Amino acid sequence: MTRWNLPLDHLPSAWYNVLPRLDTPLGPPLHPGTREPVGPDDLALLFPMALIAQEMSPEPWVDIPGEVLDILRLWRPTPLVRATRLEAALGTSARVYYKDESVSPAGSHKPNTAVPQAFYNRQEGVSRLATETGAGQWGTALAFACAQFDLECMVYMVRTSFEAKPYRKTMMEVWGGHVVPSPVEDPTHPGSLGEAITDAVRDAAGRPDTHYALGSVLNHVLLHQTVIGLEARDQFGLAGERLPDVVIAPCGGGSNLGGLALPYYEDTDVRLVAVEPSSCPTLTEGTFEYDFGDTGGMTPLLPMYTLGHDFIPPPIHAGGLRYHGDSPIISQLVRDGRMEAVAYPQGKVFDAAVLFARTEGKVPAPEAAHGIRAAVDEALAAKETGEERVILFNFCGHGHLDLAAYDDYLNGRLLD
Ligand SMILES: *Cc1c(COP(=O)(O)O)cnc(C)c1O
Numbered sequence: 001m002t003r004w005n006l007p008l009d010h011l012p013s014a015w016y017n018v019l020p021r022l023d024t025p026l027g028p029p030l031h032p033g034t035r036e037p038v039g040p041d042d043l044a045l046l047f048p049m050a051l052i053a054q055e056m057s058p059e060p061w062v063d064i065p066g067e068v069l070d071i072l073r074l075w076r077p078t079p080l081v082r083a084t085r086l087e088a089a090l091g092t093s094a095r096v097y098y099k100d101e102s103v104s105p106a107g108s109h110k111p112n113t114a115v116p117q118a119f120y121n122r123q124e125g126v127s128r129l130a131t132e133t134g135a136g137q138w139g140t141a142l143a144f145a146c147a148q149f150d151l152e153c154m155v156y157m158v159r160t161s162f163e164a165k166p167y168r169k170t171m172m173e174v175w176g177g178h179v180v181p182s183p184v185e186d187p188t189h190p191g192s193l194g195e196a197i198t199d200a201v202r203d204a205a206g207r208p209d210t211h212y213a214l215g216s217v218l219n220h221v222l223l224h225q226t227v228i229g230l231e232a233r234d235q236f237g238l239a240g241e242r243l244p245d246v247v248i249a250p251c252g253g254g255s256n257l258g259g260l261a262l263p264y265y266e267d268t269d270v271r272l273v274a275v276e277p278s279s280c281p282t283l284t285e286g287t288f289e290y291d292f293g294d295t296g297g298m299t300p301l302l303p304m305y306t307l308g309h310d311f312i313p314p315p316i317h318a319g320g321l322r323y324h325g326d327s328p329i330i331s332q333l334v335r336d337g338r339m340e341a342v343a344y345p346q347g348k349v350f351d352a353a354v355l356f357a358r359t360e361g362k363v364p365a366p367e368a369a370h371g372i373r374a375a376v377d378e379a380l381a382a383k384e385t386g387e388e389r390v391i392l393f394n395f396c397g398h399g400h401l402d403l404a405a406y407d408d409y410l411n412g413r414l415l416d
Contacts (some may be wrong), residue, residue, distance in 0.1 A: 002084050004235040006077035011069060014061040016226040018262045018329060019219060021060065024336055026219075026328050029300035032289055040298050046204050046212040049121040054220040062223060066132065071148050075104045076227065081233035081395075085359040087379065094382035094389040096246070096375055099232050099260060102362065103394045106171075108397030109256045110141030110215055113224035116358040117213045118145035128152040128210040130203040132182065132196030134252075135161050135319030136168025137365075137397060138215030143177030154210070156182035156199040160315050167401050192312050193323045194295030201298050216253025217293065217302070217327045225259025226364045232392060233263055244392035246271040246378055250370035251283065251341070252320045254327030256396040262329070265338070272339040273378075274330060277349070278416075280313040282326045283334050283341035291325055304331040316346050317405035317414075318366035320397075333334035342374055343414035349373045350409040353399070365397035366405050368371075 012301050019026070030035035046057075054062060064072075083096040101109035121129060129151055129179075133139030139155040146153035162169065169179045182196040183189050197214075204212035214221060229247075236243065247264050249257035251274035256342040261272040274283055283305050291306040293299035298310045304325045311324040333339035346366070353369035355376070356362070364372055375393040382389035399406065408414045 001239070002082045004238045006231060006234055008073055008077070010234060010405050011073060011076050012064065012230040013069070013228050014063050016230055016263045017057055017062055017223055018265050020058045021265065023330065024332055025339070026332055027303040029302055031293065032297055032300060035196065035301070037358070046201065048120045048124040048126065048211060050123065051117065051220045054223055056217060062294070065116070065119060068119050071267045072227070077231045078114050080102050080232055080239065082239065083360050086356060089355065089359045090376065090379050092379040092383040093386055094379040094391050096379055096391045097239070098395040099228055101228060101256065101394060102398035105144050106137065106141040107400065108137045109228060109259060109357065109394070110138050110226060110366065111144055111253065112227055112259065113143035113215065113221045114141040115148065115225050116224050118142070118149045118151055121211050121213070122149040122151060126151070126209065126211045128154065129213045130156070130200045130210050131213045131215065132156045132193060132200045134158050134193045134196070134322060135167050136172070136401070137320055138176070139177065139179065140168060140171045141215065142213055143172040143175035146177065147175040153177040154203060155179045156184070156196040157274055158182060158193060158319065159189065161319050164281065164404060165401060179224045190315065192295060194309055197294035198296030198298055201294060205392040216255040216323070217325065219329060221255045222258030222262060222327055222329055226262055227256050228256070228259040228394065229261060229263030232260060241390055243267055243270055244390045246273060246389065247392050248275060248371050248374045248378065249274045249394035250275045250321060250367045251326065251330060251395065253323050254330035256394050258327060258330055260392070260394045261339070272333065273374055274334065274339055274341040274343065275374040276343050277316055277318055277321050277370065278321050278343040278345045279316050280307070281343045282324065283331070284343045284387065288331060289333055293325060303414070304328050317402065317408070318346065318349070318370060320367040321370065325357045340383070344370060344373050347416045348416055350414060352376045354409070362395065363399045363406070364395065366397045366400070366402055368394070368396045
């Protein structure tokens with residue numbers, strides 16, 4: 001057996017909330033003007049009350065609404081796969097498993113939170129959502145979710161990606177989304193996630209029918225993603241394993257990593273590993289401090305590892321990992337020593353991506369390939385010592401719309 005599927009009725013019915021279980025409670029978000037803790041009313045301009053409550057929820061479990069479960073069931077539970085052909089190519093004594101989040105309609109983990117976010121906004125009478133997207137994954141996920149709930153979807157897309165990835169725009173438009181390049185006010189600027197967040201927040205704050213949706217970083221986003229780790233725990237039982245020794249995922253804002261890793265938070269023997277690009281080394285080289293989520297200084301300040309809100313990362317191919325900050329939850333785990341962080345240059349990442357594609361068959365998103373690189377290195381380290389290490393990583397998205405990056409790699413044009 002190399003693949004374990006859960007029956008449809010084994011989809012988790014509640015999200016795992018790490019907030020009340022954290023050893024060190026998170027500092028509150030601070031108002032960008034007064035620098036006082038923000039209250040629910042400050043956030044109500046941008047988010048529905050249900051999500052604001054989840055952002056600060058003390059409940060250890062949060063029920064998933066039935067309408068959300070119905071949509072998640074279009075592709076969930078996702079498979080757990082053992083990468084035996086990759087193991088053989090590495091000659092490792094490790095057992096390597098991955099959770100395949102690439103099977104969603106948008107091709108990544110992002111619909112896991114796009115769907116509940118659209119649902120709660122719709123429930124509170126909002127008719128339009130504004131958001132930003134880097135590589136286009138979040139924009140496609142939100143456009144899909146908005147189509148399910150008859151919401152308008154306005155996407156500000158980082159200009160370099162808008163120009164380099166026209167098919168992502170088409171995908172958003174197929175689901176009825178509207179897409180414009182960001183920053184809207186400066187057509188010569190390559191853009192960044194921080195800039196695009198400024199555009200989207202300005203849009204949402206200026207229209208009573210519109211809310212803002214964020215695809216990562218915030219506590220409620222990580223909460224929604226915990227279906228990944230909860231399913232993986234069940235599937236590990238089916239696979240005859242108890243717990244993984246190490247859980248690995250790429251980290252941009254921290255949502256797919258949180259989704260897979262947080263349900264293992266209380267299993268203190270399980271190592272948790274964040275993987276980031278060395279060109280945007282937030283966790284490995286940033287400082288832990290309060291910083292804005294956007295470039296324009298319009299969002300609340302969050303306690304997190306950051307490279308500074310005006311940091312513009314070089315245009316590496318893993319667009320989803322080019323964010324200056326990080327989830328406060330992930331940042332706190334790294335600060336407390338519960339989670340490790342590693343950084344890789346993109347050449348080594350694509351070496352692992354191509355090895356994975358040639359053994360396991362699937363072509364990873366460049367973001368996902370960061371996790372694969374770290375999983376391969378864990379498997380090689382286990383080979384050195386002859387250990388039976390059990391490795392679990394998140395295959396958080398496929399790379400079918402990232403083939404230009406593979407073309408660069410295969411033709412020697414990839415810059416580290
Ligand atoms: C958006 C994205 C990421 C980075 O975001 P996180 O919130 O850190 O998960 C990673 N991988 C894929 C495939 C993505 O689409």
